[in-house]
Amino acid sequence: MPNNEGSTRDPIPPGTLDMLILQTLARHGEMHGFEIADSIQLSSAEVLQVEEGSLYPALQRMLLKGWLKAEWGKTSGNRRARYYRLSAAGRRRLDQEIEQYRRVSQAITRILQPV
Amino acid sequence: MTLGELWRRLSHFVRRDQLEDELDEEIRLHLELRARRLREEGVEAREALYAARRRFGNVAGLREQSHDIWAFRWLEKLSADVRLAARNSRKSPSFTLLAVGSLSLGLAATTAIFSFVNAIVLKTLPVRDASRLVLLRQRNETFHMENCCFSHVFLREFRKAETGFENVLAAAAKDVGLVDGDRRQAVTVELVSGNYFQVLGVRPQLGRLLDESDDRVENGSRACVISDRLWRGLFAASPGVVGRRIVLEKEPFQIVGVSPAGFEGATLHGRRDVQVSTAWAETFYGTPRDNFSWLQLIGRLRPGVSMTEAAARIDQVGMAIERGQGFTVSDADHFLLRDGSQGFGSRKEKLGQPVLLLLSIVGLVLFMACANLAALWLVRSLERAREAATRVALGATRWDIIRQFLTQSLLLSAASGVLAWWIAQFFVAGLLRLMDTQREALAQHVRPDPMVFGFFCVATIGSGLLFGLLPALRAWRTDPMPLVQSGTLLAAGKRAGAYRVLIAVQIAVSVALVFTAGLLAQTLKNLRAIDLGFRPQNVVQTEVDFGRLGYSETAAEQAMRNVLLRARTLPGAQSASLSTVNLLTGSMASFVLSIPGYVDPKGMRPTSYFTRVSAGYFRTMGIPLLAGSDFTAQTRAGGEGEVIVNEQFARRYLAGDALDKTFAYGGGRKVRVVGLVGTTKYRWLREEPEPIIYLPAAAGSFPDSAFVQVRSSEPPETVLAQMRVLLQGADARLPLDRLTTLEAQIDEALAAERLLALLSTALGSLAVALAAIGLYGVLSYSTARRTREIGIRVAIGARRASIIRMVLGECTWMVMTGIAAGLPLALFSGKLVQSQIYGLPPADLRTTALAGLFLLLVSAGAAVLPAWRATRVDPASCLRYE
Numbered sequence: 001m002p003n004n005e006g007s008t009r010d011p012i013p014p015g016t017l018d019m020l021i022l023q024t025l026a027r028h029g030e031m032h033g034f035e036i037a038d039s040i041q042l043s044s045a046e047v048l049q050v051e052e053g054s055l056y057p058a059l060q061r062m063l064l065k066g067w068l069k070a071e072w073g074k075t076s077g078n079r080r081a082r083y084y085r086l087s088a089a090g091r092r093r094l095d096q097e098i099e100q101y102r103r104v105s106q107a108i109t110r111i112l113q114p115v
Numbered sequence: 116m117t118l119g120e121l122w123r124r125l126s127h128f129v130r131r132d133q134l135e136d137e138l139d140e141e142i143r144l145h146l147e148l149r150a151r152r153l154r155e156e157g158v159e160a161r162e163a164l165y166a167a168r169r170r171f172g173n174v175a176g177l178r179e180q181s182h183d184i185w186a187f188r189w190l191e192k193l194s195a196d197v198r199l200a201a202r203n204s205r206k207s208p209s210f211t212l213l214a215v216g217s218l219s220l221g222l223a224a225t226t227a228i229f230s231f232v233n234a235i236v237l238k239t240l241p242v243r244d245a246s247r248l249v250l251l252r253q254r255n256e257t258f259h260m261e262n263c264c265f266s267h268v269f270l271r272e273f274r275k276a277e278t279g280f281e282n283v284l285a286a287a288a289k290d291v292g293l294v295d296g297d298r299r300q301a302v303t304v305e306l307v308s309g310n311y312f313q314v315l316g317v318r319p320q321l322g323r324l325l326d327e328s329d330d331r332v333e334n335g336s337r338a339c340v341i342s343d344r345l346w347r348g349l350f351a352a353s354p355g356v357v358g359r360r361i362v363l364e365k366e367p368f369q370i371v372g373v374s375p376a377g378f379e380g381a382t383l384h385g386r387r388d389v390q391v392s393t394a395w396a397e398t399f400y401g402t403p404r405d406n407f408s409w410l411q412l413i414g415r416l417r418p419g420v421s422m423t424e425a426a427a428r429i430d431q432v433g434m435a436i437e438r439g440q441g442f443t444v445s446d447a448d449h450f451l452l453r454d455g456s457q458g459f460g461s462r463k464e465k466l467g468q469p470v471l472l473l474l475s476i477v478g479l480v481l482f483m484a485c486a487n488l489a490a491l492w493l494v495r496s497l498e499r500a501r502e503a504a505t506r507v508a509l510g511a512t513r514w515d516i517i518r519q520f521l522t523q524s525l526l527l528s529a530a531s532g533v534l535a536w537w538i539a540q541f542f543v544a545g546l547l548r549l550m551d552t553q554r555e556a557l558a559q560h561v562r563p564d565p566m567v568f569g570f571f572c573v574a575t576i577g578s579g580l581l582f583g584l585l586p587a588l589r590a591w592r593t594d595p596m597p598l599v600q601s602g603t604l605l606a607a608g609k610r611a612g613a614y615r616v617l618i619a620v621q622i623a624v625s626v627a628l629v630f631t632a633g634l635l636a637q638t639l640k641n642l643r644a645i646d647l648g649f650r651p652q653n654v655v656q657t658e659v660d661f662g663r664l665g666y667s668e669t670a671a672e673q674a675m676r677n678v679l680l681r682a683r684t685l686p687g688a689q690s691a692s693l694s695t696v697n698l699l700t701g702s703m704a705s706f707v708l709s710i711p712g713y714v715d716p717k718g719m720r721p722t723s724y725f726t727r728v729s730a731g732y733f734r735t736m737g738i739p740l741l742a743g744s745d746f747t748a749q750t751r752a753g754g755e756g757e758v759i760v761n762e763q764f765a766r767r768y769l770a771g772d773a774l775d776k777t778f779a780y781g782g783g784r785k786v787r788v789v790g791l792v793g794t795t796k797y798r799w800l801r802e803e804p805e806p807i808i809y810l811p812a813a814a815g816s817f818p819d820s821a822f823v824q825v826r827s828s829e830p831p832e833t834v835l836a837q838m839r840v841l842l843q844g845a846d847a848r849l850p851l852d853r854l855t856t857l858e859a860q861i862d863e864a865l866a867a868e869r870l871l872a873l874l875s876t877a878l879g880s881l882a883v884a885l886a887a888i889g890l891y892g893v894l895s896y897s898t899a900r901r902t903r904e905i906g907i908r909v910a911i912g913a914r915r916a917s918i919i920r921m922v923l924g925e926c927t928w929m930v931m932t933g934i935a936a937g938l939p940l941a942l943f944s945g946k947l948v949q950s951q952i953y954g955l956p957p958a959d960l961r962t963t964a965l966a967g968l969f970l971l972l973v974s975a976g977a978a979v980l981p982a983w984r985a986t987r988v989d990p991a992s993c994l995r996y997e
Binding site for chain 2: 032033034037038051052053054056057060061063064065066072075079080081082
């Protein structure tokens with residue numbers, strides 16, 4: 001069994017999963033769960049690893065917050081799947097999260113910069 | 116939580132099964148797609164599936180996690196609890212039926228009576244800050260009463276003085292006919308001072324209200340303000356009503372405005388349709404406003420001034436004004452203040468106490484119903500202790516158990532509440548009917564309002580908590596160890612004596628309630644047995660007022676004489692007469708006298724009630740003529756007038772010998788006593804014998820408005836019908852609603868007492884029934900629980916008598932403790948109702964003994980069946996069962 005999980009990949013930093021999902025949906029429009037997980041991994045050049053199951057509670061939570069909208073549709077393989085897309089509130093939320101993330105990471109970068 | 120979120124959560128909650136399926140489908144799809152991807156990457160088919168699962172993580176855990184995101188934990192638990200409670204209630208229909216039956220009756224009665232407390236005690240005038248309003252009265256030492264009314268001169272002086280009032284308004288009411296074109300309507304006009312609306316803080320809903328400029332006699336305008344009710348009723352809520360002319364007492368008045376809906380004069384328990392200013396007193400009373408004392412006063416206390424402070428100040432001010440006007444005022448004639456938050460004619464003074472008393476009685480009965488259910492439930496929960504212990508042993512928290520009990524009790528009380536709210540309206544209607552004369556005054560105020568609904572909710576939830584709490588606490592103490600150790604819960608039964616205490620408490624409360632009901636019922640009996648001094652049986656009476664119909668003095672006299680003449684010739688009529696004062700209604704007329712040779716022991720001026728009567732009055736009323744003679748149709752008023760006095764008058768003022776004595780009354784008119792009659796009650800049933808002077812209704816002094824009585828051998832219904840025809844024939848405009856039998860009128864005077872006696876008896880019986888049901892239920896359960904023990908006893912030779920003794924022994928403890936505790940409680944409640952009882956001491960021994968004995972008998976009755984059943988236990992079958 002080829003082990004392509006683990007050592008070469010890093011877990012997603014805590015608290016950023018929502019932002020990643022929102023950003024992914026913002027870029028690609030409608031996607032179902034598997035596509036989102038796949039997309040995050042591909043876009044991060046396979047550096048970030050999503051524990052795929054944890055995606056679903058996160059999606060549920062964002063549905064509850066009203067950031068996402070969901071609709072049932074058909075996949076290319078003609079399977080029933082739930083497609084998620086951003087709501088207006090989700091778009092605002094994404095901006096906030098990115099803004100906050102930038103502030104935090106700039107701060108961290110400044111700390112790490114050699115004087 | 117935002118509103119949108121709450122909405123999404125709720126809709127999710129409703130469709131939660133479907134949504135969980137959808138999540139499962141999503142996860143399945145994900146796993147399959149991942150597995151396919153892995154296969155494409157060359158992983159072996161079976162292995163790919165496992166790998167997909169590994170990458171996905173704990174499916175069950177994640178499902179739980181996403182469920183928690185959406186869930187209303189408490190809502191789910193609640194719905195589970197409610198389902199369990201409903202199932203439990205269905206499983207014990209007799210308990211459920213008893214609970215819903217007794218609680219809904221109790222809650223309905225409590226709510227209904229609270230509606231009356233609200234209407235009579237709690238509500239205030241719909242005006243600005245009604246709690247700062249006070250009524251001004253003056254004690255009248257001479258007549259032992261309170262003066263309500265003052266002259267306009269007094270008002271003007273009073274307003275000028277420093278009194279602690281922000282302002283003082285004055286008003287008087289009169290029933291008159293309103294004419295609008297060819298339409299006539301009977302209305303009540305309120306003559307008000309110019310500052311009336313401003314002091315009350317009432318704003319017009321249309322046009323303007325009256326002000327000081329309207330209240331000037333010289334050049335005031337004949338303006339009037341009408342109520343919202345009259346505006347809608349007579350003028351179809353037309354906005355064009357402002358400026359319209361109507362006629363009151365033959366004079367035109369212009370409508371200048373409409374007062375706001377809900378405001379019907381400065382009287383909560385009455386109704387005023389039209390306000391005009393006091394300047395027009397002459398139109399309504401035939402004499403200028405300064406000439407007589409006719410105005411009731413309401414003051415608004417200045418902020419920070421208390422009623423006692425104001426009372427002290429107004430006493431000096433009032434006395435000074437009266438002395439300044441040349442009145443002789445005794446120092447005892449204090450000015451006083453009364454609560455004015457309900458305006459004039461409040462029923463609080465008369466009915467407040469009785470309804471509060473009823474509320475406490477009905478509250479006790481409701482409390483008993485709860486205690487009853489708690490007791491029955493406690494006994495039953497012994498059977499369910501095994502279930503509770505098992506659940507505790509399996510990991511249910513104690514809170515879970517308590518919640519389950521409380522859910523069931525609240526479910527039952529909520530169901531009862533729904534039923535009670537519906538039943539309460541019938542109780543309210545019934546109570547209104549019992550209050551007859553007060554009915555019109557109260558009907559619009561007893562309708563449910565937020566106050567009543569709030570009280571109802573608190574009572575409903577409170578009673579649910581009350582009867583669920585003890586069983587819940589009992590369950591909370593459930594110790595699973597005995598169950599675990601021995602598999603039985605016999606030990607649990609020993610600690611559950613609480614139900615016995617509850618039954619004893621119920622019996623104690625029942626004793627007190629039965630005792631109170633006994634006192635009140637006997638009070639009514641005693642009041643009915645009071646010697647009135649006249650015989651009201653077979654007398655029909657009505658009020659006839661020709662003056663108001665616009666008759667001239669001579670025309671009114673002629674019409675009145677005709678009515679009497681025709682009444683005397685009615686088939687069956689024995690006699691007919693008239694009088695100017697209606698007995699036993701609280702109304703009165705009195706004179707100050709000067710009697711030669713009489714010196715009052717306390718230095719007071721002698722006074723007497725009087726009434727003007729026609730010949731035949733004493734025969735009609737059944738008042739014995741003790742000496743001298745009755746007036747005759749020829750009696751004249753002029754010259755030295757003739758009067759008849761009662762025995763009490765003769766005894767107090769004329770040394771017992773009355774005939775041919777002379778004295779003077781009022782302004783010094785001299786009269787001679789021609790007859791002596793028996794003493795009758797005059798104003799009230801409960802009064803001491805009072806002196807009364809009877810003046811003749813003779814030519815020149817014939818009243819244009821009087822009460823006409825007919826004594827007849829025909830049944831009252833027939834006489835009432837005859838009189839209706841007679842009055843219609845005399846003048847079709849005469850109102851017929853004042854026609855009544857004298858007995859009915861006396862009954863009306865007893866309305867409050869009758870209400871108390873009737874309701875306290877009904878509620879007392881309900882309480883006793885509840886106690887009996889409780890005792891019976893508890894004994895039945897506890898005997899059933901001891902079936903095995905009884906079986907063994909019988910098997911080893913116990914006799915029937917000893918089994919019965921055993922069962923009754925348990926019952927005797929509860930009953931005896933209850934009665935023993937009930938007797939002091941009864942005496943205490945006797946003290947509480949002291950002011951309401953008449954003719955017997957509040958600690959009446961006979962009533963006490965009867966109440967105790969009654970409860971003893973009822974308890975014995977309730978215990979007989981369970982005891983008898985215990986003797987029927989078949990030892991063989993019960994041992995076999997074991």
